[in-house]
Amino acid sequence: MGGMNGDDETRDYASPACMAGQVSPGHFDPAAGASGLSAKASAAWRKQERARLLAARAAMGEAARQAAEEALAARLNEVLSARFAGGAGLVLGGFWPIRGEPDLRGWMARRAGLGQALALPVVVAPDAPLIFRPWQPGAAMRPGRFDIPEPDTAAEVMPQILLVPLVGWDAARFRMGYGGGFYDRTLAGMRPRPYAIGVGHAAGRLDTIRPQPHDEALDLIVTEDGVV
Ligand SMILES: Nc1nc2c(c(=O)[nH]1)N(C=O)[C@@H](CNc1ccc(C(=O)N[C@@H](CCC(=O)O)C(=O)O)cc1)CN2
Numbered sequence: 163m164g165g166m167n168g169d170d171e172t173r174d175y176a177s178p179a180c181m182a183g184q185v186s187p188g189h190f191d192p193a194a195g196a197s198g199l200s201a202k203a204s205a206a207w208r209k210q211e212r213a214r215l216l217a218a219r220a221a222m223g224e225a226a227r228q229a230a231e232e233a234l235a236a237r238l239n240e241v242l243s244a245r246f247a248g249g250a251g252l253v254l255g256g257f258w259p260i261r262g263e264p265d266l267r268g269w270m271a272r273r274a275g276l277g278q279a280l281a282l283p284v285v286v287a288p289d290a291p292l293i294f295r296p297w298q299p300g301a302a303m304r305p306g307r308f309d310i311p312e313p314d315t316a317a318e319v320m321p322q323i324l325l326v327p328l329v330g331w332d333a334a335r336f337r338m339g340y341g342g343g344f345y346d347r348t349l350a351g352m353r354p355r356p357y358a359i360g361v362g363h364a365a366g367r368l369d370t371i372r373p374q375p376h377d378e379a380l381d382l383i384v385t386e387d388g389v390v
């Protein structure tokens with residue numbers, strides 16, 4: 163210490179000149195979300211959580227599944243009554259259930275009976291927003307992309323209220339889906355933006371989905387256990 167030769171002189175600083183090594187690497191990634199995880203780390207984590215949640219959902223018993231569907235239907239009725247005076251006159255975007263999602267088709271048919279206009283999502287291209295085609299009970303269907311049934315019509319509508327199926331969700335109302343980014347892209351582009359209601363099982367709750375910049379928060383999350 164204190165030698166005359168500046169080249170190999172060492173000094174004791176109060177703290178290291180650079181603290182970078184002590185914070186998460188994601189901190190410096192401009193693509194990192196609020197979680198601070200890099201986009202890459204977050205995507206890998208999501209893939210794993212998605213698989214775990216889908217396996218848990220597939221293992222749900224039939225009785226629990228049906229009980230959840232009944233509770234969801236009742237809660238959705240409450241939401242529509244409280245926030246939209248029932249929602250008659252507004253187009254409600256639903257979904258045709260796939261991969262263990264709650265089957266709300268019976269409920270959608272009952273809404274139609276009350277005068278509610280309904281629509282279902284249609285994938286037009288892998289990286290495009292969803293569009294919505296009108297649906298009523300008994301409507302002719304055709305297989306769409308990913309083999310998901312879609313209304314067999316060329317008509318298109320804009321839902322003002324949109325049910326968004328969840329694989330995972332968090333208390334900040336961020337969602338995880340199947341990884342196509344379809345609902346994020348759709349909500350980002352829709353004008354006027356519909357009131358987006360995430361619909362899924364309570365078991366899909368995560369402490370955080372580690373949101374990325376492209377993730378659109380939903381307006382409400384409804385599960386069999388309550389409304390978030
Ligand atoms: N019932 C329902 N309908 C819906 C959706 C939904 O989540 N639920 N969608 C909501 O978006 C759209 C369809 N989205 C889908 C997105 C991905 C895959 C899919 O099979 N993905 C591949 C992996 C793709 C990849 O990683 O590149 C897979 O899971 O094997 C299927 C449907 C429109 N209709």
Ligand SMILES: Nc1ncnc2c1ncn2[C@@H]1O[C@H](COP(=O)(O)OP(=O)(O)OP(=O)(O)O)[C@@H](O)[C@H]1O
Binds near residue numbers: 337345
């Ligand atoms: N508004 C957007 N514009 C362009 N790309 C987007 C947009 N939103 C999402 N993406 C892309 O979609 C991909 C999938 O996103 P994410 O993992 O959040 O899907 P997801 O919400 O689980 O899927 P889905 O909505 O289909 O169920 C991401 O790689 C992201 O870059």
